[in-house]
Amino acid sequence: MIDARGQSCPIPVVMVQDAVKKGNNPSELQVKVDAMVCVENISRYAASQGYTVSTEESDGEYTLTLKK
Amino acid sequence: MAENEVKLTKLAKCAGCGAKVGAGVLAQLLGDMKVLRDPNLLVGFDKSDDASVYKVSDDLALVQTVDFFPPIHDDPYIFGQIAATNALSDVYAMGGEPKLALNIMAVPKDMPSETVHEILRGGYDKAYEAGAIISGGHSILDDEPKYGLAVTGFVHPEKALTNSGAKPGDVLILTKPLGIGILTTAAKVNMTSKEGMDLAVTLMTTLNKSARDVMVKYRVHACTDVTGFSLMGHGLEMAQGSNTELHIRVDDIDLIPEAVEFAKMGILPEGMYRNRNFAESYVDPGEVELAYQDVLYDPQTAGGLLIAVDPGDAEMMFEEMKGKVPSAQMIGTVEEFHGGSRIFLKTGS
Structure with missing residues (x-):
């Protein structure tokens, strides 16, 4: 789980990009963020890398699960 | 960049025009305000235009606008130039020529005076290039630095260009x-x-x-x-x-x-x-x-x-x-x- 809460965009999406590169395209990845703009940015990046994304929201925090 | 120098953009929560309040929000906020009617106000807020235009005489109208934002570049001289270029632009968009400008500035109290000076120098250089005179301004203390200009320009009242005159075929x-x-x-x-x-x-x-x-x-x-x-x-x-x-x-x-x-x-x-x-x-x-x-x-x-x-x-x-x-x-x-x-x-x- 990548915890990118408290980071302002575009740092969270860059953290996810680093994790994808380091993990050599892992089949599953989870990330926690606290701003909608980060959800959108990560979703765009994930889609460009062939991941499907599901998002769960609770108390203004979002957990994104990337799968392929 | 020396270690003790401020990284300007780190002091900004949003960058440049990205710091603007959304257009939809603005319309809501201003929707019920009491505003004087004046036939000489050729362009006001109602059409979401770039600047206000007020007719002074048959061949002269004032163009007024203001724009400022937090640092978008770490070099204070570049930031000053960008903020001024952006503020002056609204006058050009109305077809006008900027003539007078006032500095608007927010500075953290520990910001080195050379940094403040460089931001201002950027603004003055762009105003000079535009043929406008910075004749004053106002500054306040604020944790997040901000800079911009209130600009007054002139345009012929019949030649003021708005965003609402487009015609089919244009x-x-x-x-x-x-x-x-x-x-x-x-x-x-x-x-x-x-x-x-x-x-x-x-x-x-x-x-x-x-x-x-x-x-x-x-x-x-x-x-x-x-x-x-x-x-x-x-x-x-x-x-x-x-x-x-x-x-x-x-x-x-x-x-x-x-x-x-x-x-x-x-x-x-x-x-x-x-x-x-x-x-x-x-x-x-x-x-x-x-x-x-x-x-x-x-x-x-x-x-x-x-x-x-x-x-x-x-x-x-x-x-x-x-x-x-x-x-x-x-x-x-x-x-x-x-x-x-x-x-x-x-x-x-």
């Missing part, structure tokens, strides 16, 4: 490439190439003066500068204000290639999403890929002019613009409104 011309906001966002995480950042800085410090000087020689029906609300946001205001629709050929727009690449990677400013929320229900995206659309919603700082020119003058004006503006582009046409979408994006030239 040709749309844009004068700077798009993608500045994305490049400055990527720069926050040091991803923008040196060439990309140099291009962004050159664009953000190029006055719209030359574009204005060419434009006023032709039959221009509407003009606006493309800034925080993006091409789509400002285009929508033009279409709605003129009761027309815009047909835009995306392949003919100069989209900065590096910005398109960042859009594909999800490196996008928050303002892009705000602009989408405001405008996308009025935009028919056709077959245009998401990343390219995103650049059309990218908030620009000190962006170019979007001009609706009479079709009879379009070719000549376009030719004259080339070489005088950063990037002259003929991007589409104004059409009669048919109900429904206000902006239609097309692929293929």
Whole structure:
């Protein structure tokens, strides 16, 4: 789980990009963020890398699960 | 950069025009305000225009505007230039010439005086280049630095250009490439190439003066500068204000290639999403890929002019613009409104 809460965009999406590169395209990845703009940015990046994304929201925090 | 020097952009919560309050929110906030009616106020807030225009006599009108924002560049001299270029632009967008300006400044109390001086020097140099005099200003203490100008200019009352005069058949011309906001966002995480950042800085410090000087020689029906609300946001205001629709050929727009690449990677400013929320229900995206659309919603700082020119003058004006503006582009046409979408994006030239 990548915890990118408290980071302002575009740092969270860059953290996810680093994790994808380091993990050599892992089949599953989870990330926690606290701003909608980060959800959108990560979703765009994930889609460009062939991941499907599901998002769960609770108390203004979002957990994104990337799968392929 | 020395270690004890401030990294200006780190003091800013949002970058440049991305810090703007959304267009929809503004309209709501101002909706019920009491405003005096005056026939000499030729352009006010009602059409969401770039500046106010007030007729003083039959051959003279005042153009007034104000713009300021937090640092968008770490070099204070560059930041000052960008903020001034952006503020002066609203006068050019009305077809006017800036004459007087006042500094507006917020500075943290521990900011070194050389830094403050450099920001101001950037502003003064751009005002000088524009032929305007900075005659005063106001500064306050604030944790987040901010700089900009309140600008007064002049225009002939019958020649003031608004964003609401576009006519079906007009040709749309844009004068700077798009993608500045994305490049400055990527720069926050040091991803923008040196060439990309140099291009962004050159664009953000190029006055719209030359574009204005060419434009006023032709039959221009509407003009606006493309800034925080993006091409789509400002285009929508033009279409709605003129009761027309815009047909835009995306392949003919100069989209900065590096910005398109960042859009594909999800490196996008928050303002892009705000602009989408405001405008996308009025935009028919056709077959245009998401990343390219995103650049059309990218908030620009000190962006170019979007001009609706009479079709009879379009070719000549376009030719004259080339070489005088950063990037002259003929991007589409104004059409009669048919109900429904206000902006239609097309692929293929």
